[in-house]
Amino acid sequence: MKFFVDTADLKEIRDLAQTGLLDGVTTNPSLIAKSGGKILDVIAEICSVVDGPVSAEVAATDFETMLKEGRRLAKIAPNVAVKVPLTVDGLKTCKALSGEGTMVNVTLCFSPSQAILAAKAGATFISPFVGRLDDLSQNGMSLIADIVQIYRQYDSIKTEVLVASIRHPIHLVESAKMGAHVATLPPNVIRQLYNHPLTDKGLDAFLKDWAGTGQSILGQ
Numbered sequence: 001m002k003f004f005v006d007t008a009d010l011k012e013i014r015d016l017a018q019t020g021l022l023d024g025v026t027t028n029p030s031l032i033a034k035s036g037g038k039i040l041d042v043i044a045e046i047c048s049v050v051d052g053p054v055s056a057e058v059a060a061t062d063f064e065t066m067l068k069e070g071r072r073l074a075k076i077a078p079n080v081a082v083k084v085p086l087t088v089d090g091l092k093t094c095k096a097l098s099g100e101g102t103m104v105n106v107t108l109c110f111s112p113s114q115a116i117l118a119a120k121a122g123a124t125f126i127s128p129f130v131g132r133l134d135d136l137s138q139n140g141m142s143l144i145a146d147i148v149q150i151y152r153q154y155d156s157i158k159t160e161v162l163v164a165s166i167r168h169p170i171h172l173v174e175s176a177k178m179g180a181h182v183a184t185l186p187p188n189v190i191r192q193l194y195n196h197p198l199t200d201k202g203l204d205a206f207l208k209d210w211a212g213t214g215q216s217i218l219g220q
Contacts, residue, residue, distance in 0.1 A: 001176045004053070004162070004184035008035040008042050012187045013049055024052035026105070026127075026164070026184040028083070029059055040076060047077035053124075055105045057083035058093070066093040074102045081105045081124060086114050091121040098122030105162065112146040119151065119159040125182065130175075131165035140165070141174050148179050169193055 002023035005016050008031040016022045025046050032039050043056045056076070058069040070082040070093055081103035084090040094104045098121070105125040106118040110133060118126045128147060130140025144163055151157045160181035166172055169192050172183050 001180065002052070002182040003190065004055075004182055005190060006031070006164070006166075006184045006186050008032050008037070008046070009187070010035075010042075010045055010049070013046055016187060016190060017049055021190075022050060022052070024054060024081075024182070024184075025050050026055040026083070026162075028055075028057050028107070040072075043073065043080065044076050047079055050079070052079060053081040053103055053105075054079055055081045055083045055107075055125075057107065061085070061087070061089060063089040063092045066090065067096055070097050070102065070104075071100075074100075079103075083107050083127075086118060091117055094118065094121040094123050098124065107164070109147075110143070112143065112150055115147040115159075115161075116150060119157045123159045125160050125162040127162045127164040127184075129165035130163060130171055131167040133165075134167070141171070141178070144175050144180055145178050152179075 003021050004024040004026050005013060005022055006026045007013065008027045013025060032042055035042055043054060047054050056073040058066045060066045060069050066084060066089060073082050074080050082097055083105040084093045085108050086106050094106055098104050103124040105127055106123040107127040109115055109126050109128040115126050128143050130144060133140035133143060147161050162182040162184060163175040163180045164184050166183055166185050166189055168189060175183055
């Protein structure tokens with residue numbers, strides 16, 4: 001499974017990129033606004049740090065303007081994935097951009113039928129939002145299972161399932177078990193993946209025993 005980080009914070013992206021675990025980045029208008037920077041500059045800087053796909057979302061809602069914005073964003077760097085909403089105009093934009101060789105991330109997916117449409121439109125990624133469904137007392141993970149199952153039935157579908165709106169590590173683990181291709185996680189959730197009390201306990205014991213030997217690996 002590929003790991004994307006869901007942020008436009010350059011400091012966070014650089015720090016996580018050093019772990020070697022980061023395969024890409026997803027952004028949206030809210031994250032760009034939070035960064036305080038201009039979208040073209042922010043996306044260009046992220047693309048200089050990360051080799052993998054960097055999702056940059058259009059702001060328009062009509063096909064003609066979305067297509068213009070998508071083409072402008074795609075010119076920033078070869079690894080830009082233009083992000084479009086799962087609307088009729090968004091799917092038209094997806095079809096046009098993917099036909100031009102641009103990666104497209106179709107976002108705000110909340111049903112299997114929507115995911116089928118995105119795949120037929122040539123989406124590189126489909127982004128189902130599990131956390132937002134959970135917020136409505138619906139099972140977000142069931143959506144992931146349905147999309148993965150449907151896509152597996154057809155060799156012609158190359159669209160990757162990019163699990164979004166992940167709120168905690170269990171969302172990630174369940175998505176991986178189902179065979180989702182990508183998970184995009186907020187920085188704090190990525191860091192939660194490292195944590196386990198038994199790891200901390202074991203390390204403390206090892207360090208205590210080592211200190212008792214009075215040895216130093218670098219001092220020998």
